[in-house]
Amino acid sequence: MKKIIEIKPAAGFTQAPVNTVAPLTGANTVSGLTNPPPLSLYIHIPWCVRKCPYCDFNSHESRFKNGEIPEAAYIDALIADLGAATPKVWGRKIRSIFFGGGTPSLFSPEAIDRILSNVRALTPLEYDAEITLEANPGTVDSAHFSGYRQAGVNRLSLGIQSFNADYLKALGRIHDDRQAIAAAELALETFERVNLDVMYALPRQTLEHALKDAKQAIALGPDHLSFYHLTLEPNTPFHRTPPSLPDDDTSSDMQVEIEHLLAAHDYEHYETSAFAKKGMQARHNLNYWQFGDYLGIGAGAHSKLSYHDKITRESRPKHPKAYMEQAILGNAIERVWDIERDELGFEFMMNALRLIEGVPASLFRQRTGLSLHTLDNAIRTARNKGLLTADQDRLQPTLLGQRFLNELLELFLE
Incomplete structure (x- = not known):
């Protein structure tokens, strides 16, 4: 049996700062996030x-x-x-x-x-x-x-x-x-x-x-x-x-x-x-599995936070001593990066397809700001291989897809 990718539950559309700049419009920008995830x-x-x-x-x-x-x-x-x-x-x-x-x-x-x-x-x-x-x-x-x-x-x-x-x-x-x-x-x-x-x-x-x-x-x-x-x-x-x-x-x-x-x-x-x-x-x-937001605090904790124009991840220092020193100084965050537009499909599916009954198809746009059509090729291939059931209402791994989850997820990396 193949090893399944494990997510380690570690870690939003947030109120923008008063002096925020206008939303970005570059190729990697996420748009369409109109409601905050849980x-x-x-x-x-x-x-x-x-x-x-x-x-x-x-x-x-x-x-x-x-x-x-x-x-x-x-x-x-x-x-x-x-x-x-x-x-x-x-x-x-x-x-x-x-x-x-x-x-x-x-x-x-x-x-x-x-x-x-x-x-x-x-x-x-x-x-x-x-x-x-x-x-x-x-x-x-x-x-x-x-x-x-x-x-x-x-x-x-x-x-x-x-x-x-x-x-x-x-x-x-x-x-x-x-x-x-x-x-x-x-x-x-x-x-x-x-x-x-x-x-x-x-x-x-x-x-x-x-x-x-x-x-x-x-x-x-x-x-x-x-x-x-x-x-x-x-x-x-x-x-x-x-x-x-x-x-x-x-x-x-x-x-x-x-x-x-x-x-x-x-x-x-x-x-x-x-x-x-x-x-x-x-x-x-x-x-986590429904691609909601989470704020992670503590040594080595990770966060995923969604804004109106992007979805970011954050990480804290792993070693307790370094974390405590930096947190007290107001510098607890060690690294911040945006999830690129072409990575969002895999990031979403890596979580959602762990759920036996899958997720509503509409959740993809709600949580990523992207159209599900951006994944048409991967979805078609997954269906043809018998790994995924997908229609306008729901995305759900088949029994075969559950057993070979790595192979299913790899399709969304391509």
Whole structure:
């Protein structure tokens, strides 16, 4: 089975500055963005207890002399970063917030409360905004969960990865099978909405054991499950020294059988790696896949922001120390670039075609300002190859297109 391109949920038509210049009219200019896309906020917490050998996220082991990470200083930087960024999204409501990492659950409940209090003071939140925090089963207890809930977190995403002690050890995780189950049960008692992250195609994993993990996740009864195929990402220990992984046929069988098992228990497969009970899809992630806007703050965070004449991306310094120094000085943004007109089709499709039911065809113009006819050749080829269903109403990957998503997306690069 071919590896699927993974988007790492990191990161708008914004009110233009008072002294803005006239809209550009060059060949690469985007025009036709008349309404703002939904806006989300991503907050990156970069530290973890130990870096997992498969992880390519911007995370850093917490190796401080006193054993404590610099919560207060980092929050000061986050607040300064957000304050400097708010003019770009002035007046737009935030529909979701996501604390990612690293391991956000290394931060105290008081720290999360301070961050969210400042977010509320600086930006308008939708009344029922989804606020998700990622947590590691080895770093939490009932007091932490209760504190996060009181601070305003209403959805927890727990990095289980496996319920098998041997596979957890092979993955370099800091928790064991008992902690995984205990943390999941505690999360379900504390939060109304819970996601469990589980991986398959692990080192020396059998189909039987992969399905046993899936059955355990289902038995716990969360409203959302994410099942990720382990991939060997560049610049990771697993990539440099690959473990013994299941072959393509076995890992493909795992994927198919897990999907069937989840469907039999009323989990809707709505995105490449995501399954949810009815109405419980992750709103934050859906905004990514539907090419919405997101403001990313924190070390290494990325943003995508749409204006009336362009769509831009931003990145922050990856190293926490460099980020904190620059954010306090008002220079948190390391790089800004426009998405070129001829790149927008691929950028849109790379997100939208991860959704099992696709997106309305009209969404392409709404989110890019371009006519869908600019992709006629790629769409025609994708349909002829049996990878895409496309008409005037909807763009949707076929089952074959879902299985060979890379091949489908490559058509929009040409």
